[in-house]
Amino acid sequence: MNNRLTAAVLWAVLLVCLTLGAIQGNRVQQLRDAESFYRWIMSASTQFRLFGEPGHVPDGEDPKKYRDEELFQKLVEQTDSLIPEIPESDTDYDQNQNLLPKVVRYLTAPKDPEAEKSELEVGEIVSxxxxxxxxxxxxxxxxxxxxxxxTEFLQAMREGRVSSVAVLNPTDLYQSKEGELSKGQVSLANIFFGFRKMAANLVWLEVDRYFHMGQIHRMVPLMKTCVLLDPGxxxxxxxxxxxLSYNATANLEDTPWTLRKFYxxxxxxxxxxESFYYNGIEFLKSGIRNNPRxxxxxxxxxxxxYENKxxxxxxxxxxxxxxxxLDHDRWVRRQLYRILGxxxxxxxxxxxxxxxxxxxxTNEIAPRFIKLMEGRINDRSVTWKSEQAKAAEELLRRAEAAGDTAKADVWRANAAAAQAEEQQLFTQSREFWQKLVNEDAGQLNKDTFAVARLARIKAEQLRRQGLYLEAIVEVDRARWESNEFWDQGTHLMLEYxxxxxIPLQVTELRQLDREAQAAEYTIHLPKSIDGKMFYFSDADRxxxxxxxQGDSTTPVQANSDAWYELLWEHPxxxxxxxxxxxxIVYRMGDVWYRYEASEPAKAAKTDGLLLPLAFAKAATGAAKNPS
Structure with a gap:
């Protein structure tokens, strides 16, 4: 009797354990499914904001196979009422000034002032x-x-129809483009028994081995295999x-322009x-897709x-x-602020x-860059005030030529005021840089940037006096004292x-020839001017x-009265x-202007190769701008 009772109790306990195990297993599976869905939400939202699409279709694949766009649109619609209203900011718009979906904006938290004041032991800032x-x-x-x-997402993911989620297909890892088994030294058992992270580590050891053997070409497919095994x-x-970006290019020369292909x-x-750099970019972008935080x-x-290479x-x-x-180390901000400058x-x-x-x-770097930015802002003010004074002088000359005494009196007063203010700003700028140089007097680690800026001011004074040789000597001396000033100083010497x-040297003539050749290829590539991006449209040159976005524009012709009046208001x-x-179509204040240059845009190697611009939509009917 006791044996039967004991057996019954054991069976009951076993049954309860199995039931609880099944419940727990189901709960774990639900959490895993929810985690996959959550990771997709984060990844798709990040990709949409950064790359303009919620998922990247693999090369050679049929876009119709994937449901990223459809699923993301449903996410946008269903979360619109769930997510609380959030105030709009300048970062909530894409490059075409379209407001981003609420879920994308919500998952992009604004800059947190309190985060800058908090710090973990390792020096990270937490938002x-x-x-x-x-x-x-x-x-x-x-x-x-x-x-x-x-549920719909999980079904699409299991069918391999979500491109923004890494899906492991063991067969693909061991197939070459010709369909033959590759000779990788990875055990399939590691995959089938679920040890994907262990397999990724083993593959990475092979990558490291090939690196030290100098066999870069063997590393690339293994690196892709490694992150496919373990996307995290x-x-x-x-x-x-x-x-890809450093070691593979270390012994390669820059490709001559005539041998390059445009992408x-x-x-x-x-x-x-150059292709290695962009392979590195795509590799990191795939990492961002899988690890957006x-x-x-x-x-x-x-x-x-992007910056160094x-x-x-x-x-x-x-x-x-x-x-x-995101949570980041303190030096990340330093690099950002430096590059902004x-x-x-x-x-x-x-x-x-x-x-x-x-x-x-207590940081020793920030005070220096604060002074440098203040000095550069002063220098820019001098330049703009100079342009304003020139505009006033030209308008004065035209008014006098037209016999308009009243208008001439106005522009004479404006020109005199602008010239006086320019001289005052010029003096302040010179004294500012001189003070920085004096502060470093006698020190081995003097601020060479300040030395170069001061030399440039002195050279400009000499140029205005017609003393070009003396100005060139001043700039040349500054070039050798400041690496940061070398390229700018070189071009300034050529300009003087x-x-x-003054006759140019043979090396200078060759430099101009090289720059002219490069300009044929780069003249119509996107340009950043005063922190604003400009894109060239092939359709209307x-x-x-x-x-x-097709806003109405105010036309202004080069060298016209309207042009100089615009320079007076916006130098x-x-x-x-x-x-x-x-x-050029650009914005000054609240008004969009269309500047009509004296000559049309030049011919360039990119003619007919550039993708159509959304900015030119009103004029050309062009479609989407590339992200």
């Missing part, structure tokens, strides 16, 4: 608002509110992009060396490749701004450095020589400032006309 919003979205992802969409292996993305989706001419991927994409300040700024939205976004850079110094009062009718309007050729 509490971003954490709160992500947590709330996790609740929706696993809750009943989005249950139907979650962030270090693999970082090191893989580093291998309109990147606005870039590429040869063998890891700042390191954004930082390496923005700083390591391509000298592309706008894209570097774009991704560094994404990095500081490089891109002539001086006020934004200055504001960032001041906030950084308030957060880190041409203006002063016109430059458009980013943000234009900064002259800057784009010195860099861009042909007509």
């Amino acid at each position: 509490e608002e971003q954490v709160r919003r992500d947590t709330e979205m996790w609740g929706y992802a696993k809750g009943p509110e989005l249950a139907e969409l979650r 292996f962030v270090d693999a993305y970082l090191l893989g992009a580093w291998h 309109p989706q990147y606005y870039a001419w590429m040869g063998e060396k 890891n700042y390191k991927l954004y930082f390496d994409l923005g700083y390591s490749i 391509l000298n592309d300040h706008p894209n570097a700024i774009k991704y560094l701004k994404e990095a500081i939205r 490089e891109n002539d976004q001086l006020e934004e850079s200055l504001q960032g450095w001041r906030a950084y110094l308030e957060w880190q009062p 020589k041409r203006e002063g009718n 016109t430059w458009y400032q980013e943000g234009y 900064e309007a002259t800057t784009p006309t010195k860099t861009l050729d042909g007509p």
Whole structure:
């Protein structure tokens, strides 16, 4: 009897354990499904904001196979009533000035002032608002509110119809393009028994081995295999992009322009060396798609490749701004604020450095850059006031020629006032840089940037006196003291020589020839001017400032009275006309202007190759602008 009772109790306990195990297993599976859905929401929202699409269709695949757009549209519609109303900000619009969906804006928390004041032991900055919003979205992802969409997503994912989610197909890992089994040294048992992360680590060891053997060509497919096995292996993305952008290109020369091919989706001419940079970019972008909340991927994409390798300040700024939205190390902001200054976004850079110094009062770098930005803003004020004075002088000359005494009196007074203010600003600028140089007097680590700026001011004074040789000597001396001033100083010397009718050296003539050849390929590529992006439209041979959407424009002809009156009101309007050729549509204040240049846009190697611009939609009927 006791044996039967004991057996019955054991069977009952076993049955309860099995039941509880089944319940727990079902609960775990539900959480895993909810996590997959949540990761897709985060990834699709990030991709839509950064790349203009919720998912990237793999090369060679039929876009109709994938349901990313359809599922994302349903997500936008269903979360519109769930997510609380949030105030709009400047970052809530895409490059065509269209308001982003609410779910995208909600998952992009605004800059958190309190986050700058908090710091973890490792020096990271945490955005509490971003954490709160992500947590709330996790609740929706696993809750009943989005249950139907979650089920639909999971079904599409199992069918391999969601491109923004990494789906492992073991067969693909061991098939070459010809359909033959590859010779990779990875055990299929690791995959079938679920040890995907272990397999990824083993594959990465092979990548490292090939690197030390100098066999870069064998590393690339293995790196892709590694992150396919473990999409969360962030270090693999970082090191893989580093291998592609740095190690693979270390011994390669820049490809001659005549041997490069144009890729309109990147606005870039590429040869063998340059293609490695963009392979690194795509590798990091795939990492962002799978790990949208890891700042390191954004930082390496923005700083390591776009800034250091391509000298592309706008894209570097774009991704560094994404990095500081997330938990990040303190030095990320320093690089962002420095590059903002490089891109002539001086006020934004200055504001960032001041906030950084308030957060880190003992930092030795911020005070220097604050002074440099203040000095550059002063210099820019001198330049703009000079343009304003020239405009007033020209309008005075025209009024006198027309015999309009009243108008001439007005412009005479305006010209005198502008000239006096220009001289005052010029003196202040010179004294500012002289003070910085004096502060470093006797120090080995003097601020060479300040030395170069002061030398440029002295050279400009000499040029105005017609002393071109003396001005060139001053600039040349500054070039050798400041690496940052080398390129600018070189071009300034050429400008002084041409203006002063001084013969050019053979090396200078060759440099001009090289620049002229490069200009044939780059003249109509996107340009950043004073922090604003300009794109060239092949359709109507016109430059458009980013943000234009077919608004009515005020025409202004070069060298007309209207042009000089515009310069009087907005002296900064002259800057784009010195860099861009042909007509320009741009914004000054609240008005869009169409500047008609004296000559049409030049012929370029990109003619007929550029993708149509959304900015020119009103004039050309063009479609979507490339992201």
